[in-house]
Amino acid sequence: VVVGGGAVGTRKATAALAAGAVVRVVDPAAVAVGAVQHISEPYRPDHLTGAFLAFACATHEVNARVVDDARTRGVLVNSASDPTAGDFTLPSVVR
Numbered sequence: 001v002v003v004g005g006g007a008v009g010t011r012k013a014t015a016a017l018a019a020g021a022v023v024r025v026v027d028p029a030a031v032a033v034g035a036v037q038h039i040s041e042p043y044r045p046d047h048l049t050g051a052f053l054a055f056a057c058a059t060h061e062v063n064a065r066v067v068d069d070a071r072t073r074g075v076l077v078n079s080a081s082d083p084t085a086g087d088f089t090l091p092s093v094v095r
Helices: 007-018 060-073
Strands: 024-026 037-039 053-056 076-079
Touching (some): 053 060
16 A cells, blocks of 8 residues: 555555555545556545555655554555654665
């Protein structure tokens, strides 16, 4: 699950999709593109149902909620706004 469909969220979703993941993007302004499932509504904790990984790529406030909710549900989480708050970080990739 990628919460936030901006530039950072799009990069995370694209990388996860390329790695073979089933990707769901949650963002009120989300527009369906390709194989990614888009949920065009504000983030709710139940958006994490069934997830193994979550990427919090929205505002700092929303990201903090995603981190808390993911931890409660046993979902590994990465926070774009506060990398130390999450369970893992991702290295930069140069192509």
